[in-house]
Amino acid sequence: MVRKKVTIKNPTGLHLRPAGFLCKEAMRFKSIITFEFRQNTANVKSVLSVLGACVKCGDEIELVCDGEDEELALAVLVEAVNNGLGE
Numbered sequence: 001m002v003r004k005k006v007t008i009k010n011p012t013g014l015h016l017r018p019a020g021f022l023c024k025e026a027m028r029f030k031s032i033i034t035f036e037f038r039q040n041t042a043n044v045k046s047v048l049s050v051l052g053a054c055v056k057c058g059d060e061i062e063l064v065c066d067g068e069d070e071e072l073a074l075a076v077l078v079e080a081v082n083n084g085l086g087e
Contacts, residue, residue: 001066002074006081013056016047018085023047025080031067033077044077 010018026033026044033044037059043049044063055061063081065073080086 001064002070003062003064004074004078005060005062006078007060008055008057008081009084010087011057013059014050014053014085016051018087019047019050021086022050022077022080025077026073028076029065029067029069029073031065031070031073033066033073034064035061036064037061 008014014022023045034041035044035050035053036042037053037055040053042053053061063074063077065071065077067073
């Protein structure tokens, strides 16, 4: 299991478009991928779970990847968040 904290930079937070982008990226991997935010855990492969976390601009989430491709999954998702999630 690997984990890393990242800060959401999107001005409107994780609304539908960036949440969908994050989910699409996560679906490429076999690992279980979640993030922790305010004592809650969201399944990154579920758009509804990501949206339900109500993450706003400037919020810090901790991505957690567990599985055979966890290192690559974490690197790709951290880069996606840092690059604005397709926006």
